Amino acid sequence: MSSRRILFLAPATSITRIFPQLKDAGFEVGLAENYKGALAFIAKSRPDIIFSRPSLSGYSVEELLAAAEADADFPSIVVFSDKGSASEAEKFLQMGAHDYWLEPLLFEKICAAIPEKGKKPKAVPPTTTLGGNKPAIPATEKGPTIIGSNRAMQRVMALARQVAPSKATVLISGESGTGKEMFSRYLHAHSDRGDNPFIAVNCAALPEHLLESELFGHEKGSFTGAISRKLGKFELAHTGTILLDEISEMDLALQAKLLRVLQEGELDRVGGTETIKVNVRVLATTNRQLEDWVKEGQFRQDLYFRLNVIPLKLPSLAERGDDVIELARFFIDMYTKEYSLPAAKLSAEAVSWLKTYDWPGNVRELQNLMERAVLLAGGNVIEPCHFLLDPDNWPLFEEDGVEECAATGTDSDSGSGDCSNFSGSVIPIHEMERILILKGLEQTSGNRTQAADLLGISVRTLRNKLNEYRSQGMDIP
Structure with a gap:
């Protein structure tokens, strides 16, 4: 381990907390605060990986990425920031950064990112997601764990297990939020490509000319803004798996080019x-009926047949029966641990409500609902009022920490179905509110309109809350 080297291009304060751990683990750690110092360390010690802030006094990471572009043996670069954004992440990844993280830097995460000798490092999922793409279920050593005992779900799982080891193209269809990307990661992890790259591309997120460059790459000078050669996602996924998310949204002209890649x-x-x-x-996913899309001339028939070698149709959450409760308890356990809260249980009324709700947002909606409920219950029994689907029925929180539950329509003397039995250790409502608002902004990459919609409040209310937090000295984007 003593020969492993890391270079940080950052203020010393960024690594003060983790430096003793790195030193005890036998790493040789370099710290530079300008481009000249970084190049000197690279030339002398050739680090295994470089972690760089986007900018320092007289330095920007673009200089380092340009040097890496010109040198095939240049160490991989992870950009990390204390105040990141989705647009900044996309920019640096397109310029060749290996990954983009948010501070604080974690010792375990750094260790996992350092490559074996002679190999490129594997990307480590960010601690804080910028685009709201947090996986519904955390990954295990063999990919994500898919939860569900329902018969329809078990049939899908059986087919997935059977085809995972093959190289066959799989078309995964289902409503938004049913877990299509989770299944694609499962298929990859259980194939002989599981240790190789998994690259996901959202075909609905970019216009045609940008999506073509994203998929196939471009040469320097090929269009305005092409300041250097860029490898496409297909090249980056070589020997691994590529996921074409929402494939139905791809332009017809680009579909023809994709067909060539699949065939040749x-x-x-x-x-x-x-x-x-x-x-x-x-692997490809869609929330449309592609057969109808083909009939309407919106999708190439030959490409549809090429993608639909193995069709995998995921049932909606409303079709999965008691899986709703199994998943709800999984998410409750996950979030009580994440927020360091006591273990929480669902009341009988909450279980009944979960079973009768129609779940238009499927598993994604359930996950968000359970995170909200865990925060509002504060370690106590989760009641229907903690789901907060209707802002007009939000429970009232008194100054002494006791809550009157208006959502269940019961009074606090009934002994069941209310939220009045709080202990004195409840998280203050203003703190819960702040956490929910910031999480909403994080999941929507700072889009206030989308965040307000996710939170069930008006944009004006959200704006007023953010102004209030700023006036209290909080650093709000």
Whole structure:
């Protein structure tokens, strides 16, 4: 371990807390606060990986990424920031950064990111998600754990297990929030490509010309803004798996180019003259009925047949019966641990409500609902009023920490179905409110309109709350 080297381009305060752990583990740690010092350390010690702030006095990480672009043996670069954004992450990843993290830096996460000798490092999922893409269920050593005992779900799982080891293309369909990406990660993890790259691309997130560059890459100067060569996602996924999320939203012209990659295993970068061979397993997801999309001329029939080798249709949460309660308890356990709260249970009334609700947002909606309920219950029994679906029926929190539950329509003397039995250790409502608002902004990448919609409040109310937090000295984006 003593030969492993790390370079940090950052203020010393960024690594003060973790430096003793790195030193005790036998790492050689370099610290530079400018580009010249970084190049000197790289030339002398050749670190295994570099962690860099986006900018320092007289330095920007773009300089380092440009140097890496010109040197195939340059160490991989992880950009980390104390105040990140989705747009900044996308920018640096497109310029060649290996990953983008938010502070604080964690010793375990750094260790996991350092590559074995002679290998490129694997990307480590960020501690804080910027785009609201937090997986519904955490990954295990063999990919994500899929929870569900319902017969329809078990049939899907049986088919997934059967086809996972193959290289066959799989088309995963289902309503939004049913776990299509989770299944794609499961298929990848249980294939012989499981130790190789898994690259996900949202086909609905980018216009046609940008999506083409994202998938197939481009050469320097091929269009305005193409300041350097960029490898496409198919090249980055070589020997691994690529997920084409929401494939139905891809433009018809681009579908033809995708078909060539699927049939021939080769591609051309935008503006390039060299044909590049790739070995990639393709998984695709859609929340549409692609057969109807084909009939309407919105999707190529030949591409549909090429993608639909193995069809995997996920049932909605409303079709999964008691899986709702199994999943709810899983999420409750996950969030009580995340927020260091006592173990919480569902009341009989809450269980009944969960079973009768129609779940238009499926598992994603259930997960968000359980996070909210865990925070508002504060370690006590979770009641229907903690779900807060209707702002007009939100419970009233008194100054002494006792809550009157208006959502259940019962009074506090009934002994059941209310939220009045709080202990004195309840998290203050203003703190819960602040946490929920900041989580909403985080999950929507700072989009206030979407965050207000997610929280069930008006944009004006959200704006007023943020102004209030700023006036209290809080650092609010």
